[in-house]
Amino acid sequence: MKINQLYEKEIVAIILYTSLFFIILAVGLVVFFYFSRKKIIKKELEKKDLEIHFQQQQLHAIITTQEEERKRIAQDLHDDISSKLNVVSLNSHLLKTPNLTVQETNEITSNIVNLTAKALESTRRIAHDLLPAVLDKFGLHAGIEELCSEFTSSKQVQVDYHNKAVFAVNDKDKHLHVFRVLQELMNNSLRHGKASSISLLFEEEQGHVVCHYKDNGKGFDTTDAKNQHGLGMKNILSRISVLKGTIEIESAVGHGVQVVFKF
Template identity: 65%
Template sequence: MSPKAISESEIVATAIFSCVSFLLMGLVLILFFYFSRKKITQKELEKRDLEIQYQKEQLHAIIVTQEEERKRIAQDLHDDISSKLNIVSLNTHLLSASNLTEAETKEITGNIISLTTKALENSRKIAHNLLPPVFEKFGLSAGVQELCAEFETSKLVKVHYKNTVDFDDNDIDRQLHVFRILQEFMNNSIRHGKASEIKISFSEENGIVTCNYEDNGIGFDSKSDENQKGLGMKNIDSRISFLKGTIQISSEINKGFAANFTF
């Protein structure tokens, strides 16, 4: 075989080897991108599943909270309003008796007036708990101020409130969630934390409002799963999720409670 023929065969072999090598490299790259994309897609699906699961848990927490609230309102209506109106009805029927003395008539009338007055007061309290009139008329800051004043009337706690934010009056639905979060915190501070002092403040930076809350109560282990998964915390988390905000909570036994959340 001539040197020229050998040279041509080597060139052809080299060309074929190069083509095969490029094909193999291309196949390897295709397989790499395929499996990489598959892995990325799988992670995205897993992340989406977690988000959906989280949303389901939040929705469940909201539903449970609403049902608890309905039960509480129904119980209040039954215990405070219905029972008093039943007695008013009985006393009204007594007035129709023909043999009543003037003193008996006066006593029954006084009972009716007293019971209806108490029923009115209790109905106002129930309505106030659903949506405080001050909050509805003047907004979040005024509502929080009134809430602080109400807690201070118990003489059990001193509340310090500071606000530098001009809240939008048209955003009342979202602000109601903030109000409910603070209600939950304050109730917990008194009932469970035995706090004697509470501090609340609002501040704003770059359009993000931050609420800082702290008390000097007995505190709790904030790292405990049981404390993190309680109905109250699930309720707060669901409200924060609705507000598209973040929340950080810190507490230790005998070192009080602190939380800050954004919205």
């Protein structure tokens, strides 16, 4: 009888200890999952904050770039076209001067014609900077060819361009961003990098168009925050973001620049 009672007590104790173990385990699991979930939520919130911060930076870069472009256009209109038209206006009034000789009249007329031609050329240049006609009419490939030709004709840099990709006709909005990225890269290579050679290759890779860009310029320190957050770099990154693409930039002082971006 006593043996049975002891046996029953042992079974009850085992059941109690086992139940207690599982209760503690369950509580431990609940606490673990609670804090794990809390940590995951915290990381997700941090990720969202970073994404929002990045989007704000990109938006700020786009707005800043637009404002800089507007200032440049306004400056060009004021300093170049307006000044020429003012002189044309003055010369036109001079034609009303009585007793002008034939030679004086011819000189004034010649000045009006020359200044008007220069004002028209400046207007075409500004319009080209806003939207290159060849890009709009004939597509990205023709636009890049013209861009490379313009830089090569400066005699300061030789641009080697090859294209193995097909640019979709319906992606004109995207192509303008690609064109502006290349324009920014080439301007940086020439002005800051003092490059004498630029190579440019487009090819297709797993459903994406990939651009390989390289110059032999002075290069720069990619770890320097000043180089990472300049207006030109912000402009490039904001356009790549609009394209939903990716970009990798490799450079070192004295070793030129290599850029790979895909979209």
